[in-house]
Every structure is written in C-alpha cells, then in structure tokens.
C-alpha cells in the first residue's frame with residue numbers, strides 16, 4: 001500500500017502493535033533488585049489477633065500473711081492452769097540459766113517509761129525506726145542491754161519477750177532475802193509499763209493481766225507466794241514498782257491459786 005492511507009495505517013495501527021521494523025530499545029539487563037528483607041507473609045497460620053483479656057495478676061494462691069512468732073515457752077498443758085493470752089515480742093537480750101537451775105521467784109518492776117513502744121524497744125533491744133534504734137543504742141551504751149520475760153502494756157496486753165527457761169536480764173545485782181546469789185538465774189522478771197514517778201497510775205487492765213499472769217507462773221513453776229517480790233525488795237538500789245502500785249492485789253490473786 002502506498003499513499004496517505006498506507007502511512008496512516010503504519011503510524012496509528014502497526015506501530016503500537018510492534019509490527020514495524022523500528023528498532024526495539026536495547027533490552028538492558030534490568031538491575032537485579034537488591035535483596036531486602038523478606039517481607040513477612042501476611043497470611044500466616046497464627047490465630048487472628050483478637051483482643052485478649054488482660055490476665056489477672058498472680059492468679060495463684062493468695063500470699064500468706066506474715067505469721068506471728070511462735071510462743072517462746074510451750075503453752076501449759078494443765079487444764080486447771082492455762083497460759084494466758086500473750087503477744088510474742090522476742091528480745092535479743094538473754095542467755096541460758098545455769099544448768100539444773102529451777103525457777104523459784106517472780107520479780108515485778110516498773111519500766112520507768114510510760115510508753116509501751118519505747119519500753120518494748122528498750123527491753124527487746126530492737127526497733128523498727130532509725131530514731132528508736134538510736135535510743136536503744138544510747139541506752140545500752142549507758143546501762144547495758146536489759147530485758148524481762150514479760151511486759152505488761154498500759155492496755156493490759158501481756159508481751160512475752162524471753163522464754164521462761166531462759167535467763168532474762170532484769171534484776172541486776174539483786175538477791176532474794178536470805179538467798180544469796182544472782183536473782184536473774186532463778187527468777188522470772190515482769191516489767192509493768194509505768195513512768196515510775198508515783199503519780200502515773202497503774203491501769204485496771206494492767207492489774208487484771210497481772211492477776212492472771214503471776215498466779216499462772218507461780219503455779220506452773222511452784223513458786224511460793226513469798227518469792228513473788230518487787231525489785232525494791234531484793235536490792236536497796238531500786239525502788240520499783242513505785243509506791244502507788246497495789247502489790248497486795250497480786251499477792252492475793254497468787255494466794256488464791258497456789259495457796
């Protein structure tokens with residue numbers, strides 16, 4: 001075909017169809033694509049991510065609350081002389097009684113401190129606060145470490161600090177009348193929280209606690225009533241318990257139990 005028609009046909013039809021003889025572009029080798037990270041398949045066999053409920057923290061058993069310390073002396077098995085309720089607050093200040101030493105006396109004291117907290121800190125040698133620790137340290141530097149088997153709080157709580165069979169450090173150089181020798185070796189010491197100034201009243205709750213504790217101990221260890229004494233009765237250097245303490249109440253309660 002020659003003529004205008006043939007040119008039109010060549011330009012509009014054959015070229016796009018690649019049927020002309022015009023040179024093909026040189027097939028340049030396409031640069032190989034840089035191997036990048038393999039894209040993650042979007043279609044996996046993982047379960048679809050549905051919103052999961054937030055697991056509740058620690059689904060296991062509830063944590064055990066801290067247990068109170070075990071009694072320092074095995075409770076009484078005598079049904080006629082049960083051990084009174086008491087709170088165990090172990091002291092670090094004690095040692096062993098001499099081998100074969102019987103308990104034959106009970107000594108009552110006042111703490112010369114109207115606070116249960118600081119009385120217990122002094123007599124246990126322990127505190128949970130820096131200020132309390134500093135006070136305990138200072139007192140021990142001045143007077144040495146001290147303790148008692150029991151402390152009677154203002155509200156009548158009986159605190160047990162030292163096991164009965166151990167030797168607490170409450171009576172210093174005192175000795176029972178007519179019985180020379182170290183009282184700490186043979187006695188149980190009970191400290192009553194009180195200022196000791198003769199004005200600070202001993203509470204009714206404290207008397208009631210002592211009316212239980214002292215007869216119980218006297219019966220359990222076969223302590224004669226005459227050997228239930230005040231600190232002032234075993235040394236001239238002390239005056240506790242103070243004169244406003246009604247010692248007769250404790251003596252009467254003990255006599256009723258042990259005769």
Ligand SMILES: [Zn+2]
Pocket residue numbers: 108109110170231238240
């Ligand atoms: Zn004393």
